[in-house]
Amino acid sequence: xxxxxxxxxxxxxxxxxxxxxxxxxxxxxxxxxxxxxxxxxxxxxxxxxxxxxxxxxxxxxxxxxxxxxxxxxxxxxxxxxxxxxxxxxxxxxxxxxxxxxxxxxxxxxxxxxxxxxxxxxxxxxxxxxxxxxxxxxxxxxxxxxxxxxxxxxxxxxxxxxxxxxxxxxxxxxxxxxxxxxxxxxxxxxxxxxxxxxxxxxxxxxxxxxxxxxxxxxxxxxxxxxxxxxx
Amino acid sequence: xxxxxxxxxxxxxxxxxxxxxxxxxxxxxxxxxxxxxxxxxxxxxxxxxxxxxxxxxxxxxxxxxxxxxxxxxxxxxxxxxxxxxxxxxxxxxxxxxxxxxxxxxxxxxxxxxxxxxxxxxxxxxxxxxxxxxxxxxxxxxxxxxxxxxxxxx
Numbered sequence: 001x002x003x004x005x006x007x008x009x010x011x012x013x014x015x016x017x018x019x020x021x022x023x024x025x026x027x028x029x030x031x032x033x034x035x036x037x038x039x040x041x042x043x044x045x046x047x048x049x050x051x052x053x054x055x056x057x058x059x060x061x062x063x064x065x066x067x068x069x070x071x072x073x074x075x076x077x078x079x080x081x082x083x084x085x086x087x088x089x090x091x092x093x094x095x096x097x098x099x100x101x102x103x104x105x106x107x108x109x110x111x112x113x114x115x116x117x118x119x120x121x122x123x124x125x126x127x128x129x130x131x132x133x134x135x136x137x138x139x140x141x142x143x144x145x146x147x148x149x150x151x152x153x154x155x156x157x158x159x160x161x162x163x164x165x166x167x168x169x170x171x172x173x174x175x176x177x178x179x180x181x182x183x184x185x186x187x188x189x190x191x192x193x194x195x196x197x198x199x200x201x202x203x204x205x206x207x208x209x210x211x212x213x214x215x216x217x218x219x220x221x222x223x224x225x226x227x228x229x230x
Numbered sequence: 231x232x233x234x235x236x237x238x239x240x241x242x243x244x245x246x247x248x249x250x251x252x253x254x255x256x257x258x259x260x261x262x263x264x265x266x267x268x269x270x271x272x273x274x275x276x277x278x279x280x281x282x283x284x285x286x287x288x289x290x291x292x293x294x295x296x297x298x299x300x301x302x303x304x305x306x307x308x309x310x311x312x313x314x315x316x317x318x319x320x321x322x323x324x325x326x327x328x329x330x331x332x333x334x335x336x337x338x339x340x341x342x343x344x345x346x347x348x349x350x351x352x353x354x355x356x357x358x359x360x361x362x363x364x365x366x367x368x369x370x371x372x373x374x375x376x377x378x379x380x381x382x383x
Contacts, residue, residue, distance in 0.1 A: 060341040062292055062310050090311035099342045110338060110368075132323075132355050164320075195327070197320045213316050215323050215354065 018048030019104065019113050020075070026117035033123040033151075034206045035089060042083040042100075042116050046075040056103040058112070063088045064098055089122055090208060096120045125151050125209040126202055132215040133185050141190055146214050148181040148200060155179065156209075160201040167194035168216050187218050194218040264364045272348060274333065274361045276369045286329040286358070288322070288351070290336040290343040291367060299367070299376055301335070307347050319354070326356045335363040335370065 022044045031038040046052050053074045057066045065088070069081035085100055097119050101112035126148065133144040150156045155178035161170050163185075171184040187194065196216040204210045264275035279285065287304035289296040293313070296306045305325060307318040326332060332351055336344040344362045352360045363369060370376050 060337070061343050061346075062308075088311045091309045091313065091315045096346065097342070130355060131353055134356075193327075195324055197323075211316070213320065215320075215356075217323070217327060217356070219327050 018046075018050060018052060020044040020052060020054075020081075020102070021047040022114070022116070025114070026119070028119040028121070029087075030121045031089060031123075033125055033209065037086055037088050038120060039084060039086045040118055042085070043080065044083065045080040046077055049077050051076050053105050054102065055105060055107060056101075056112075057083060058101040058103065059085065060099060060101065063091065064100070064118075066100060083116065085116075085118055087118065087120055089120070092120070093122045093124050093209070096122065123151055125154060125204055125206065126156055126200070126212050127151070128183075128200065128212050128214045130214075132217065135187055135190060135216075135218045136221045137190065137193060137218060139190055141187060143184050143186040144216075146183040146185065146198070148183060148212075150179050156202050156204045158200055159203055162199045162201070163216075164197040164199070165194060167192075167218070168196040168198070170198060183214070185216050187216065190218060192218070193220070264369060269364060270362075272345070272360075272362050273364045275364050276373055276375075279333070283331055284329050286322075286325050286332045288332060288334040288344075288347060289367075290334055290341070290347040295337075295367075299371075301367075301370055301375060302377065307334075307351075309343060309346060315350075319350070322351070323354065323356065326351065326354070326358055329358050332358050332360045333363050334360070335366045338366045338368040341366055 022042055024042065027040045027042070029038050029040055051074055054068055057068055059066050065086045067084045067086075069083075072081060075081055083100070083102075085098075087098060097117065100116040100118065102114040102116065104113040107113050129147045129149070133146065135142070135144075148158060157178050158172060158174075158181050161172050161183055163170050167188050169186045169188060171186075173182040173184060175182060183198065183200065185196075185198065194217070198214045198216060200212045200214070202210055202212070264277065266275055266278060269275065287301045288307050289300045289304045290308050291300075292308060292310055293306060296304070296308075300306070305322060307322060309315065332348075334344040334348045334351070344366060348360050348362050365372075367376070
């Protein structure tokens, strides 16, 4: 009987899927600011004693295109391949983490065998801080500032600032031409709620970084803010 | 009984047990089960959301999918290269100010887009709590919250 159980267990172990052996499971890329896309390659080898089929490779985002070694999906023991991931950076800046889920053989639809990680650092050429200015309804009219900072090593000029709403007045102060600016925002009325979208136009040569935006809101204080009120 | 006979018996019993289970309990139900203990700090299970809470639902899937099967009342914000993210941002701000909680969902458990969109909404610092729905759109389908879907639990 023990031989039969042994054979059965061996068969069961063999039947269960193995995983591919990757040189690296995660990669970090420092992308150029003007690049539209960036790529990474994950090399793997099937070091198990059975063939492995890649059923699905899901990047979870239409911004990542994945290609597996010329479309080859089945790997015999000892065979190697490459998963190439091309990341479209059009709508991204700053640090972006992407995950590529690898479904092998009999993986359930919601549980991939392996997960590849891709970290992409995209330079933020023009940073606005803070992104949103807030005033409480009925409070006194005070000005607040959005700091505009150009990344080190670059010279980018602010050409124009515009508010989507007449409820706010904007004034641009140049602290260091092409490097540092302050956008002074003053709400014109504190009795009614208001929202303004402030568009900061620059002469940045890279289209996607050319226009930045920030917000101003005059609104009722949130319950949390009411609680924290002295 | 020799070894081969015993092996055949084990296999036969295993298959018979599997078949009986299938007949009695039916095929496996592929329903997303959310374990609150396994949640990441920025995630929430659908079952944890109080029914009377005002929520702004954000669909991070591609536009076509949102149009076809988005949660009623949800707004779109995805990161497709063809979309204008500044427009999404400008359009969502007034709606965030009207709500106490924002929940972002994308396709399923493996989709990381909802976390990326939630990060961008959080960066606006408008006040409401911003969370990611564990299980994503699939969890909404399983709960019958999507048009023409039937609850599975």
